Amino acid sequence: MAFTRQTVQCISPAGLHHMSYKEWGDPQSAKVLICVHGVTRVADDFDMLSQALESDYRIICPDVVGRGQSGRLPNPQLYQIPQYVSDMVTLLARVNAETVDWFGTSMGGLIGMVLASMKNSPLRKLVLNDVGPSLNFDGLKRIGDSIAQDVRFDTFEEAERFIREVSISFGPHSEAEWHKIARDVLKQDADGKWVRHYDLSLAIPVQATTAEVAAIGEKMLWAAYDAITCQTLLVRGAESDLLSKATAAQMQERGPHAEVVEIAGVGHAPTFVQPDQIAIIREFLLR
Template sequence: MQATRKAVQCISPAGLHTMSYKEWGDADNPKVLVCVHGVTRVADDFDALASAMCDEYRVVCPDVVGRGQSGRLRNPMFYQVPQYVSDMVTLLARLDATHVDWFGTSMGGLIGMGLASLADNPIRKLILNDVGPALNLTALARIGEYIGQDVRFQTYEEAVTYIRLISASFGPHTDAQWDKLAHDVLRQNPEGQWIRHYDLALAEPFKLTTPEQATLAQAMLWAAYDAIRCPTLLVRGELSDLISAESAHEMTQRGPRATRVEISGVGHVPTFVQPEQIAIARQFLLSKD
C-alpha cells in the first residue's frame, strides 16, 4: 500500500506555515497511529513501520516544521517542542481523531511526552524511542553541533557516505537500507550539490541554550513525564549516549512506569526498519491492556 501526501496549515507567533504529512491505510479507520521523527529526520523514516501497521491503523507520519516537505519558520527560535506540540494539535484536529497511539523517535518522543502530559489529551498508548526526560547534555551538544553545519557534496555517493558516518549509531543496516536512510534526508540545490533536507536554522535554539536553561528544561521534562497516565513503552538503544541506563531505569519507576526494552548493538537511535524492531512496536500497540 502506498502513502498519500497531505498538508495542514499551522501557526506560530511569527505567522503561518504548512506541515506536510504522509498517511497510510484506510482514511476512515478510527484507530490512528501518529509517528514522529527525530530532529534531522523526516516522515519517510517510518515507511517500513507504517507499511507493517496500516492493516490495523490509519498511520500518519508528519514532517515536523523545518524538515522535509514542510514549511520553514520565519523566526527560528520557535524551533522548539512547544511549537511542535501546537502543530500536532492542529494535525489531530485535521485528522478528526478522538484517540491516537503515538510513536516518537528522539525529538518525536519529546513532542509525544509534551502532548501526553496535558489534561484531556488524546494519546492512548505512547512509545518513546530512545528518549526521555533526562538527556545527556554532551550528546545534545554533539547533535546541536552538526545540525547547523552547511555541508555540501558534489556527488550523491559522497552524501550517502556522510549520512552513514554521522548515523553509525543507528546500528547495522544493509546497503539498501542505508541508501534509503540517506536518500530520505538529502536533496539537490539549484547548483546540483547534495545537501540535507532541513532548515539549518534549526541549530539556533541549541546554540543559545545556557546550562541553566538546560537544567530548567530537564526539570520541566520530568514534570511532564510524571503527568503521563497512558501505557508507555521505552525503547533504548543499548549503546545510546542520549539516555543513560540509569535514567531509563528511573523511567520505569515513576510517572507512567514505562515498560523498558533494550536493543543490543544499537546506539541513538533504533530505526525500526528491521522486522524484529517493528515486532516490538506491534506487540505493544496491539496488546490488550
C-alpha cells in the same frame, strides 16, 4: 496500500506555515497512529513500520516544520518543542480521532511526552524511542554541532557516505537500508549540490542551550512525564549517549511506569526498519 501526501496549515507567532504529512492505511479507520521523527529526520523514516501496521492502523507521519516538505519558520528561535506541540495539536484536529497512539523518535518522543501529559490528552499508548526527560548534555551538544554543519556534495554517493558516517549510532543496516536512510534526508539545491533536507537554522536554539537552561528544561520534562497516565513503552539503544540506563530505570519507577526494552548494538536511535525492531512496536501497540 500506497500512502498519500497531504498538508495542514499551522500557526506560529511569526505567521502561518504548512506541515506536510504522509498518510498510510484506511483513512476511515478509528485506530490512528501518529509517528514523529527525530530532529533532522523526516516522515519517510516510518515507511517500513507503516507498511507493517497499515492493515491495523490509519498512520500519520508528519515532516515537522523546518524539515523535508514542510515549511520553514522565519524566526529560528521558534524551532522548539512548544511550537512543535502546537503544530501537532493542529494535526490532531485534522485527523479527527477520539484517541490516537503515538510513536516518537528522540524529538518526536519529547513532543509526544508533552502532549500525553496534558489534561484531556487523546493519547492512548505512547512509544518513546531513545528519549526521556533527562538528556545527556554532551549528547545534546553533539547533535547541535552536527545539525549546524553546512555540508554540500557534488555527488549523491559522497552525500550518502556522509549521512552514513553521522548516523553510525543507528546500528547495523544493510546497504539498501543505508541508501534509503540517506536518500530520505538529502536533496539537490539550485546549484545541483546535494544537501540535507532541513533548515540549518534548526541548530540555533539547540546550540544556544546552556547547562543551566537544560537543567530547567529537564525539570519541566520530568513534571510532564510524571503527569502521563497512558500506557508507555520506552525503547533504549543499549549504546545511547543521549538516554542513560539510569534515566530509563527512573522512567520505570515514575509517572506511567514505562515498560523498557533495550536494543543491543544500537546507540541513538533505533530506526525500526528491521523486522525484529518492528515486532517490538507491533506487540506493544496491538496487545
